[in-house]
Amino acid sequence: MSDTSESAVTDADxxxxxxxxxxxxxxxxxxxxxxxxxxxHDLVLVDFYTTGCTLCQSIEPVLGSVARAAGVPILxxxxxxxxxxxxxxxxxxxxTLALFEAGANGDPVEVDRIADGFVGAERIVAFVEDAR
Numbered sequence: 001m002s003d004t005s006e007s008a009v010t011d012a013d014x015x016x017x018x019x020x021x022x023x024x025x026x027x028x029x030x031x032x033x034x035x036x037x038x039x040x041h042d043l044v045l046v047d048f049y050t051t052g053c054t055l056c057q058s059i060e061p062v063l064g065s066v067a068r069a070a071g072v073p074i075l076x077x078x079x080x081x082x083x084x085x086x087x088x089x090x091x092x093x094x095x096t097l098a099l100f101e102a103g104a105n106g107d108p109v110e111v112d113r114i115a116d117g118f119v120g121a122e123r124i125v126a127f128v129e130d131a132r
Contacts (some may be wrong), residue, residue, distance in 0.1 A: 022074035027082035062121040070128040
């Protein structure tokens with residue numbers, strides 16, 4: 001996946017910095033990136049994907065609009081590049097969309113997930129809103 005799903009994500013006031021674009025994160029840096037993201041935001045959506053996955057590729061174009069509509073940062077990570085992520089996050093299929101928040105000690109805690117294959121932007125936004 002790439003960071004090309006939207007060239008400039010903006011909020012209602014046109015501020016491109018207000019809502020971050022979905023960001024591809026190296027699996028080796030994922031834990032640190034996720035911890036930093038949950039420290040700054042109430043929820044963080046993670047898209048666990050693999051390259052060559054047709055369903056994963058079909059979700060990528062909607063993630064920019066999801067970030068904007070739900071006001072949530074999105075991290076994209078390929079767990080196959082660090083197999084410990086597969087077991088650590090119980091990834092059984094891709095794409096898996098997981099929502100994280102900061103736990104009591106600041107560590108990321110998964111609060112919910114969608115692992116149903118392709119889902120549209122409206123369902124993903126509702127998924128995020130239901131977790132709030």
